[in-house]
Amino acid sequence: MFVLGAWVYLFAVCASLFDVSDCALSSKASGYNESLDLKPLPRNNLLASFNFEIYSDLAEGYDLVNGTDQPVFLAHYGLFPRSVGQIVKSTQTHELHLRFTQGWWDSEEWGFLPHNGKYAGGTGVEVWAWIAGESYDEAENRWYELVNALSGLFCASLNFVDSSRTTPNPISFHPDSTVSASSLIAGKGNVSSSSLHLFHGSLPRETVCTENLTPFLKLLPCKGRAGISSLLDGHRIFDSRWQSMALDFVLMCDSDYRCRLHMTQKVDVVLDVLRSLQRRLSPVPKPPPAEELQCDTSKSYHSDSICFPLSTPDIVNWKLSDLFGRKIQNRCLLDRVSENGVSSYSVCAHITPEWHLSREGGAIVSSTSSKACFSLLENDEFDIGFSTSNSASVSKNEPPPVYVQRSMTGRGQQNGGIQTIIYNPSITDSVSLIYFESLPWYMKPYIHTLAATLSNSTASKSTTIKREVVKDILYRPFLERVRGTYLELKLDIPPEARLTLSYDFDKTLLYLAEYPPDANRGFDVPPGILTVLSKENNGSYAYAMRTSSLLLSLPTPDFSMPYNVIILTSTVMALAFGTIYNILVRRFVYEQDVVRERIPLVQRLRPRIMDGISRWKGATAPEIDKVDPGADANVDDSLDEKT
């Protein structure tokens, strides 16, 4: 009896220790997976996409909405980084999306952005988040707390995202969460007055460098030491033609309001292969020796002694370790085997039959003519070699749904204009998209000058727009020093048509303290964001891309003027004061009217004493003031002595 009781007791204890309910949930346990996709691009470029995904444990017994007396948000942080978890908990963030991007994605050469542009940002740093709050002001305060906390975590100046750089609720962004936001907030039958607010901020001037990559890697379970993340080296990532680091946090809940924290980190890099190879040989660019030159044989003057080098050679042979400077070390052992039993650690290369792959280490998972995948092994170094005799043959990359180009027009320091050209290359389909622009407050656009002209490739003249093209305009004007202009346009562009949007704006002369230290460089205008909607899926978001940022040159004052003004004013005041004071106080008197000073007695007696002494000694030298009676008989003074 006693033994039975003991066993029952032990069983109960064990059952409480192990989370039995976990087995009943979906197959997605807490875990981590990573993958690397390599894809050669035209003209000897390589797109490398690093993907990292972390799921946290079940966040049981928490109430994200109230967040007050609930004892735990997440029982314990295993793989999921605690630094991010605490930030999102204290700011009541349901979704967070952070982007660090530099460079320019050449849509014409390279086609679709990786992951349909979902994880690529605009130049600089871009952040948007869905934050819960009882009121808009409460959510806004939490937004500022969030960006400040992120600035400390990622070593970026995100604290500069203030009200003038924040846009609330643009429609260009959709939450990723599967459970709809409103039901999540209400959750478990409770009536809550909180709602989700979307905030978007961007800093186009922000540089992206190794100090942003370091904390990014430290969030990963293997911290950049093992697995795919061991390739991420700032020296190579920031020597690329385009790179984007993305961090996406989503609170994923099921219908029973049991939630997991899901974080995705991605690094997408377009490396110039030849430049990276050459940098390995010599850090400073040097021309290749003659025997390594590949000549363009199609030129008429081509001969043994005359060589016109091919702009980009066709025959290439390189390894991943040449480009990244190291091989993939080991395998991140925080394992998660995917559903079909294959290890999720894979490196996949997307190639054409004209490419030959060689591998060192690892194991082949699958191999077709267009895609080869490998998995990493423990205690192993992994490297892939790519070689081809026709580097122009790359796997097909579809052209993007639209091409966009934005530039500034006008001249002078008082006003200017913005012109955006959106081109739909499709022959058959029209494309519907949302174009979002957030302008700084010192750019003052005149929305009545917003003009849209449509030109078809067939028509030689541009025709004015019809209502069918610009479906909707969402506009909120700027408030000086408080917020910028918010402009969102819903557009529907017919096939093979070019839409030109343009508007004028005024430039502002700022207060002295508002100019940055390098004011003459100009000010950066955030990129415009295009979100293409899909036709089939009931208008869900299919593709996202951004224009380039613009450099706005505002009139700058002469910064030495405060000093000049102080000096000049001080001089004028000193002269004025001095003059008036002298006029008021100074008096002029004649010299004769000045009373002679009394000479002290000692000084007066001294010559007489000396006279007396010398007379007594019988000095023969004639006294200077002794009058010679014979000499100056004509002088009147002799009358005194003569009687």
Place this chain on the structure above:
Amino acid sequence: MNELLRLLLLAFATCLALALKGVDAHNEKVFDVDSVRQFLSDQRGAKDSEAIGKHTNNWAVVVSTSRFWFNYRHLANALSMYRTVKRLGIPDSQIILMLADDVACNPRNVFPGTVYNNADRALDLYSNNIEVDYRGYEVTVDTFLRVLTDKVDRTTTPRSKRLLTDENSNIFIYLTGHGGNEFLKFQDAEEVSAFDIADAFAQMWETKRYHEILFMIDTCQANTMYSKFYSPNILAVGSSKLDESSYSHHADSDVGVAVIDRFTYYNLEFLEKVNKGSELTMKDLFDSYDPDKIHSQAGVREDLYDRNTSEVRITDFFGNVQAVEIDEDDGNDDED
């Protein structure tokens, strides 16, 4: 009445006797404090336990105040000092690094993601483990003084951007940039004066935010910057005296600009010999300054500092080697 007084006196005497008895009991320690202290000082290799500094944690504030590509050497100076203090043990969480511009990922940099302080390019200062707390436009006089005095918005400023020192902290403060007679220029836009920094240090002393400060500055006329300090326990070093400029050491022809300043270069030459267990003292460092090599008169201000610099180790400021504060409680902690 008499009886009452007598009773009170008796009660008081009893209490006193009991209390003293309690004190006696308290003095019966489980361990011998002196032998523990001796053991710990032996571990550090000190011959005299009094030679150990009394600080318990080390912090560093490394600031480069110059913007623009041609001031590459100021950022290299700051990064060299950052690397030194990291190498000697101060963790990133206790270093505030303020860089006014980005040279590593600057489009002008032939070596992306890399900062060199020597033309031989043997050492890359911008390795894969760097955390810059304040960068770009954030580096202003206001921010710098707020970091020192911790007058920041506590609700929004993250901990990594705050100087969370206490009265047992030794702080190494390094400034570099362009300066002049009692001022230092921040980003070509504003200046901090010697009086401002002196007042900030005074505030830090009043609010018990430091145990000792080593203030090192590498600018033109740097010695004037420490001439106005008036708070105790500050040891100050400057690179050049009044009406004297500080010079760069050499340039790298591929980077295109000067890569290190003379004063910092010779400091680093000395500090490369220092490792965590080193017993080299601050006096050794100051004696190594040679005006013929530095091309300026480096100055040291010791009148506010009560310890003898020949007894102060380099690692007291540059490293993270600490004294251990022994808690003399007998172990009877109260339960919460």
